[in-house]
Amino acid sequence: MSAPAAAPGQRSGADLLCESLLAQGVDHCFANPGTSEMHFVAALDRQPRMRCVLGLAEGVVTGMADGYARMAERPACTLLHTGPGLANGLANVHNARRAFTPMVNVVGDHATHHAASDAPLAADVEGLARPMSHWVARSSGADTLGELAAEAVQRARTPPGCIATLILPADHAWGAAQAAAPAARAVPSPLPPQPAALARAAAALQRGPGTLLLLAGAALRAEGLELAARIAAATGARLLAQQANARVERGLGRVMIDRVPYVVDKALALLKDTRAAVLVGAKAPVGFFAYPGRPSSMLPADCEVIAAAQPEDDGVQALRELAAALGTVPAPPREWLAERRELPLPGGALTAAAVAQAVVARLPEGAIVCDESVSSGREFFPMSWHAAPHDYLQLTGGAIGLGLPLATGAAIGAPGRKVVSLQADGSAMYTLPALWTQARERLDLVTVIFANRRYAILHGEYVATGAGQPGANARRMFDFDDPAPDWVALARGMGVEGARADSAERFADVLGAALARRGPFVIEAVI
């Protein structure tokens, strides 16, 4: 027989968990609950300070939590239903892990006495959580949930940002709790950079050309970029960002930085003369995939690799100390900063480049650009150096289906800023119900679907991996033009207005109108 629930009016373990999350500064809960989470939902009812955002599938929930935290700079919690609910959300947890996004996952599970019954939904929740989490814990009773939640938040906020997964058996949520919620814990600081590593980095940078200064993480915000540009300009080192990044500050007045190319042969060609790589929050660049006859590392075999700052270190401080040690000029040279350039609106046939051009021309100041455009959006990055100042959020873990929820979460994490979501059509299929949350929450967000009706990247990868030319079976795996999805209908089905554009002029017009209004809007860009 099961443990009794807290009496009406009595405080439950779930209440304690909620109080503790709020005390630690977590006040957004992205949720898709089930029966085992009903008492947590009841606790949310008693805690109006906790903003609850429903996602109609768990991949939406975890992707929103990622986007939220990238902009709000603190973790949200997710609420997921047992092992299968967690499993549905894992791909976007993977992406968040690769972005070093702080995230607290609360995963409900069967009551402890029910575990032996192997009920239909029973699964190895820990086993599912571990591959994508930095920290996994199961509560040991209602009264332990305050401390456990505080620890989860602290773990999530441990630099560079971690995934903490807390498993909540239903009877701990419904049991009576007497313990007080712990006071707010200190947010862990990034580690100071190591002097020896900085000295090696400074020496390599002083050798100038042939040295790569590779940035990731916080170093890609305005201050870090300015410091890095001063160093690169003074030494002649090459400045690059890693291939995929959680958040970059870009546009007018900001330091222009390119990324390591995705295409392996381009990356190898660009980096072939690199003799030393100084990493600030970045990892030494490797191929996104392996290809026959190609190396894993994008750096030459004899390249010296120096981590001036590991991802958990204070990368901006490392750059400050490097700049001081190298005696650079006090500001980046003008030619490193994006200046105003009039980009005309595109005309003629609608291409991926025309879409990028129109978005750059129309981008509002302070916009947040979320990019899961995969192969179609490669032109946006170099084109948008001179766009209005904006934040640029990217798919970091390669698991498609992040874009729509990432943009949704970013809009919730940064109210008052316009979000532009650049979205490949194949990837959009994975987490389509994110559009519904955009409508429910009245978010100010324009989604551009690059509708090429195919996994365009796979056509290229098929050839790149030496598989030859796609035949009939392969094309049936790569192309989804029969039937072609109707993105305007899909958006309407989710309660979001939309329009289709099949010329550059029409796209620019629709985009202008969509950006001028408030609320979510979807544009199907037929390219």
Place this chain on the structure above:
Amino acid sequence: MSAPAAAPGQRSGADLLCESLLAQGVDHCFANPGTSEMHFVAALDRQPRMRCVLGLAEGVVTGMADGYARMAERPACTLLHTGPGLANGLANVHNARRAFTPMVNVVGDHATHHAASDAPLAADVEGLARPMSHWVARSSGADTLGELAAEAVQRARTPPGCIATLILPADHAWGAAQAAAPAARAVPSPLPPQPAALARAAAALQRGPGTLLLLAGAALRAEGLELAARIAAATGARLLAQQANARVERGLGRVMIDRVPYVVDKALALLKDTRAAVLVGAKAPVGFFAYPGRPSSMLPADCEVIAAAQPEDDGVQALRELAAALGTVPAPPREWLAERRELPLPGGALTAAAVAQAVVARLPEGAIVCDESVSSGREFFPMSWHAAPHDYLQLTGGAIGLGLPLATGAAIGAPGRKVVSLQADGSAMYTLPALWTQARERLDLVTVIFANRRYAILHGEYVATGAGQPGANARRMFDFDDPAPDWVALARGMGVEGARADSAERFADVLGAALARRGPFVIEAVI
């Protein structure tokens, strides 16, 4: 540097894998490939006997493989892309595991030399696979893939049906292979029932009332049901099916069997006088969830539990031997068999019961009914005893999002039979792109969406778990009527025709028209 690929024209490990799957009788591949699977896709191109079916998200892929195997009675293979691709498909693998569906998952992974690089998509594939698989193996080289595939198929076909997951590093797929594909292995037979267990079961059944004969698995097909009905009629034992079942043969002329109720208090009341439970392929009934103050087991504490046949045993043979031992009559009594009854078409307001009534009245002979209607469809089961003969496939693992892909796979596994998919709206959101595959494959399938615009079951569960009455936050987690999804638009967006019905007459008309035509159709039943 990576291993070279097989030269053009040379046979690859992926070719060997495909040849071996075909030799073992696996000729359907449900797929959502990525870069690491390009050589497997190339091999599929050279094997036109392998039917490739694209799903636009991995939950669709694994759910289709489940539906296919339930009807075709042999496993399909799935093709999934690295750890995150597998993760997206795991919830429906969980459901398949709970249905004892045979399934071979081929999960591509990075090339072996690339693993040390911790590239963005790298994840612990084995760790993700194990919680939902009965067997997990990673290939050790291109030439091993023939034997490994044969073993995977044999494991999948080991009674009662297992999940076999084969991890395929890209370099093993692209490497040259000389080994021959192994010959077809024998399909493992179910184990013979144990005489001692049968003797105990026979003794308990002879005690008549107070003994429960609980069926699952193959015992729920026509022959098993007839044997069980003869036994129950002769002994006075109570005959029931377990709560959720992979496949039941039902309708006109077939034995009418009820299920253990989902609602715990109803199950406890029904079974309170049970003194012995004889299980044939079933597990002793437990609560789907735990509730405060309620037991886990649905049987009285002192009830004797006798497994006449474990799930891996030959349940039909067990029933044959029990019938012989008990000396029953040669055919089930007429009152146990469903007879023709004219069910009128419903009129008036459209309710869940009216939907069920119209479906029963209109159901074509030989239809396959796939049921993920959750709370809305509870009336269909008792109403449909007297419907035309049909197969009834159900969500077995409780992980919502199975219904649309299950129906899609069932239509592929049983061509020529009409599929009727009874689908809750909340659950349909999880794997919506299954509709696209229905359109692409021109499947003969009618989907009925129970559009109540809420997780209706959670309203009940909230109260049942003693959480009180839902407040503002809870209702925002349970209801998705703001905005209400437009299922006709969503279907159209996926390339499937649809219509909305908000009266019983209109629903019956639209259903009749949809069943009379060929091809996929979606009906939004606003209840």
